[in-house]
Amino acid sequence: VAQNIYDDPGFFAGYSRLPRSVRGLAGAPEWPALRALLPELTGLRIVDLGCGFGWFCRWAREQGAAHVLGLDLSRKMLERARAETGDPAVVYEPANLERLELPDAAFDLAYSSLALHYLPDLAPLFAAVHRGLAPGGRFVFSIEHPIYMASRHPAWMTDADGLRTWPVDSYQIEGERRTNWFADGVVKYHRTIGTTVNLLIGNGFVLRRLEEWGPTDADLAAMPALADERDRPMMLLVAADRP
Numbered sequence: 001v002a003q004n005i006y007d008d009p010g011f012f013a014g015y016s017r018l019p020r021s022v023r024g025l026a027g028a029p030e031w032p033a034l035r036a037l038l039p040e041l042t043g044l045r046i047v048d049l050g051c052g053f054g055w056f057c058r059w060a061r062e063q064g065a066a067h068v069l070g071l072d073l074s075r076k077m078l079e080r081a082r083a084e085t086g087d088p089a090v091v092y093e094p095a096n097l098e099r100l101e102l103p104d105a106a107f108d109l110a111y112s113s114l115a116l117h118y119l120p121d122l123a124p125l126f127a128a129v130h131r132g133l134a135p136g137g138r139f140v141f142s143i144e145h146p147i148y149m150a151s152r153h154p155a156w157m158t159d160a161d162g163l164r165t166w167p168v169d170s171y172q173i174e175g176e177r178r179t180n181w182f183a184d185g186v187v188k189y190h191r192t193i194g195t196t197v198n199l200l201i202g203n204g205f206v207l208r209r210l211e212e213w214g215p216t217d218a219d220l221a222a223m224p225a226l227a228d229e230r231d232r233p234m235m236l237l238v239a240a241d242r243p
């Protein structure tokens, strides 16, 4: 059963104050790298898996996408997405990605930003996305990096010399991780890079690009707080093709 933490009032209030919630794509430092994985969007039929406030759905239409379907589990996220979208070619629907069903070959691009680490099993989702994409379609997603997620106590540690390190324990033990982030006991699921990549390959995708996002010098100059992200990767960005 999906946790649906985004409908928790305290979590929702906290998440709504993040730069990426206030400023949208411009407030997400990994956006330029994720954007670089996308095809030209003109005329494409797109599905956004875990669309949140719909920032990407609206942007995709500005780029000329023909139609965008935004799916999310959270009623609160969808409520705000709908309130901020006045475009009949963007449609939002409630959906649990754990049991995703898409019409066959109905989309040219499946996109997902930072939602897939909430799913206990990616196999059914990858199969559904493969079926839902037309031949030649692309699947682009970001997910929390397993080096960031693996630890049972994910917090910076400082050694006697003052060197800060991020713990990587339990890396090979996949499955549930509980963290306190805007609410206690937020449930996410850790998988190794190998598992995620092999699930893509096993479901018929051809891996096109895999990025372990980190800030550029320009990012750091604009936002010095991003320096942490040079010490360990926080996000994995993936592009795969459905041949």
Ligand SMILES: C[S@@+](CC[C@H](N)C(=O)[O-])C[C@H]1O[C@@H](n2cnc3c(N)ncnc32)[C@H](O)[C@@H]1O
Pocket: 002, 004, 006, 020, 049, 050, 051, 052, 053, 054, 055, 071, 072, 073, 074, 077, 095, 096, 097, 098, 112, 113, 114, 115, 118, 119
């Ligand atoms: C970190 S937010 C990202 C939102 C948006 N993609 C963005 O990048 O701004 C994760 C989103 O995934 C959604 N989500 C989590 N688990 C889900 C599930 N099982 N099915 C559908 N959506 C889910 C949450 O409700 C939330 O809107």
